[in-house]
Amino acid sequence: MADTVLYEVSDGLATITLNRPEAMNALNIATKVALREAVESAASDDAVRAVLLTAAGERAFCVGQDLKEHIGLLAEGSEVVMSTVKEHYNPVVKALTEMRKPVVAGVNGVAAGAGFGIALAADYRVVADTAAFNTSFAGVALTADSGISWTLPRVVGPGRAADLLLFPRSISAQDAYELGIANRLVPTGELRAEAEKVARTLAEGPTVAYGAIKESVAYGLSHTLAETLEKEDELQGRAGASEDHAIAVRAFVNKEKPKYLGR
Numbered sequence: 001m002a003d004t005v006l007y008e009v010s011d012g013l014a015t016i017t018l019n020r021p022e023a024m025n026a027l028n029i030a031t032k033v034a035l036r037e038a039v040e041s042a043a044s045d046d047a048v049r050a051v052l053l054t055a056a057g058e059r060a061f062c063v064g065q066d067l068k069e070h071i072g073l074l075a076e077g078s079e080v081v082m083s084t085v086k087e088h089y090n091p092v093v094k095a096l097t098e099m100r101k102p103v104v105a106g107v108n109g110v111a112a113g114a115g116f117g118i119a120l121a122a123d124y125r126v127v128a129d130t131a132a133f134n135t136s137f138a139g140v141a142l143t144a145d146s147g148i149s150w151t152l153p154r155v156v157g158p159g160r161a162a163d164l165l166l167f168p169r170s171i172s173a174q175d176a177y178e179l180g181i182a183n184r185l186v187p188t189g190e191l192r193a194e195a196e197k198v199a200r201t202l203a204e205g206p207t208v209a210y211g212a213i214k215e216s217v218a219y220g221l222s223h224t225l226a227e228t229l230e231k232e233d234e235l236q237g238r239a240g241a242s243e244d245h246a247i248a249v250r251a252f253v254n255k256e257k258p259k260y261l262g263r
Contacts, residue, residue, distance in 0.1 A: 021057025064113025100211030106195030117146025
């Protein structure tokens, strides 16, 4: 894994850090490959019960595609330019949204283009009060990628999503909070500690239940009520049969705090 993405697992929490602060954590090919590998590793590792996705520096979470590299590849006529959506962005977003464990994004600065899309693919966003968001795509004559045409309308509604995509502009952290893009706002200096606190709380929680919650919410957004009720029944059976459910019930009866095992 390239040093442009750091990956660490500790006590059930996988921390993935974009590590190109000098380039505002822009996504060149090496970084995209490393990010894909890190996210897929976290998704497949049973020892990982939650994921924290964050970035080095204070200026940017991720400004999306590395346009300097992009311009060079365009000049060369390289086929790699547009294949990056299929080869890199799609697998990253798919792994983030479909893994059966919660993902927290700690957004420390600007999240633009694919950086915005990656942040939206997380289940919960802790955002520094100096951060900002920008869809960016139309500004460089491109359409949405990194799953943003799926995630953004689900967060802000289709009308606002169309507005933000057709007229890309900087959205402040406060506006992002009011739109539902940010789940929690914190002072910049407290971002990393607060994001890690949220992620570690989830890493210590009932992982099977969290996975079922992610699946049921995604399912319910594209299915009828009757179909969703059936899916809830299926998923509740799975959660009810977990060790963590038995632990939770015993702890409730004994008036104790449950210590979940994640299974």
